[in-house]
Amino acid sequence: xxxxxxxxxxxxxxxxPCRLAPGTILPCYGLAEATLAVTFAPVGRGLSxxxxxxxxxxxxxxxxxxxxxxxxELVLLGGSLPxxxxxxxxxxxxxxxxxxxxRVFVKGPTVTPGYWGDDARAGGWLDxxxxxxxxxxxxxxxxxxxxxxxxxGRNLSPVELExxxxxxxxxxxxxxxxxxxxxAEQGTEEAVVAVEVRAEESDWSRGAIGCLVERAVLERxxxxxxxxxxxxxxxxxxxxxxxxxxxARDLYQRGxxxxxxxx
Numbered sequence: 001x002x003x004x005x006x007x008x009x010x011x012x013x014x015x016x017p018c019r020l021a022p023g024t025i026l027p028c029y030g031l032a033e034a035t036l037a038v039t040f041a042p043v044g045r046g047l048s049x050x051x052x053x054x055x056x057x058x059x060x061x062x063x064x065x066x067x068x069x070x071x072x073e074l075v076l077l078g079g080s081l082p083x084x085x086x087x088x089x090x091x092x093x094x095x096x097x098x099x100x101x102x103r104v105f106v107k108g109p110t111v112t113p114g115y116w117g118d119d120a121r122a123g124g125w126l127d128x129x130x131x132x133x134x135x136x137x138x139x140x141x142x143x144x145x146x147x148x149x150x151x152x153g154r155n156l157s158p159v160e161l162e163x164x165x166x167x168x169x170x171x172x173x174x175x176x177x178x179x180x181x182x183x184a185e186q187g188t189e190e191a192v193v194a195v196e197v198r199a200e201e202s203d204w205s206r207g208a209i210g211c212l213v214e215r216a217v218l219e220r221x222x223x224x225x226x227x228x229x230x231x232x233x234x235x236x237x238x239x240x241x242x243x244x245x246x247x248a249r250d251l252y253q254r255g256x257x258x259x260x261x262x263x
Contacts, residue, residue: 001141002075002143024046026040027077034106034112035110048076049073049075052074053066054160057155060155062140074140074141077140088134103127131145151180152223156221161221164217168212170206170209171213172198175235176194177236177248178192179246179249181226181253191225193225196231196232234257
């Protein structure tokens with residue numbers, strides 16, 4: 001998942017009385033298949049980020065924001081570690097230049113030779129399934145390729161919808177899942193945002209929260225989602241706490257997303 005700068009800053013602030021230095025935080029990119037580490041930011045620099053255009057990301061370009069409402073923040077993850085190679089490729093497998101968004105591929109002695117029962121990877125390169133790009137000679141991460149919401153001719157990162165929803169008072173932070181489902185009537189995909197609402201909220205406040213979430217997402221990405229309000233503990237997550245968007249979509253389509261109240 002992309003690093004969320006405000007969350008990291010809250011963590012640093014909480015531990016400041018314990019003398020945690022901000023420069024101790026080391027943004028990086030890694031995955032289990034690479035025995036974790038792939039890129040590291042410079043030691044001691046701390047958190048560093050850049051704002052890029054939301055509209056540009058839809059066009060798979062890392063561009064300057066066109067205005068305040070068009071900006072999203074990406075954390076710089078450093079360059080590749082020694083003996084590791086990182087490439088960003090397009091859908092045809094071509095290597096992309098800096099400033100372009102594509103799938104992240106990694107290669108090196110710490111990268112797994114393959115998955116059990118699968119053929120060996122071509123040339124030793126691993127397709128991570130992540131979307132990213134090079135910005136100022138450092139990797140930035142957009143999200144998972146399989147999670148991209150494709151609707152009405154647009155390619156939207158679910159992270160943007162989720163963060164907009166989680167900024168609403170009453171929504172549990174880290175407990176939102178955005179995904180798309182087929183819309184047979186329109187012949188396209190429709191965006192769905194499922195959020196957990198705090199248990200102490202009343203029926204009236206839940207309705208108000210739903211309206212605010214819908215407005216926040218609309219203002220953020222220019223799209224009105226189908227909204228689902230859930231009780232705490234409903235959004236499926238991995239054992240490490242990552243939201244399982246594909247699992248949430250499957251449960252939603254089967255009518256099993258816990259006691260869903262759709263608005």
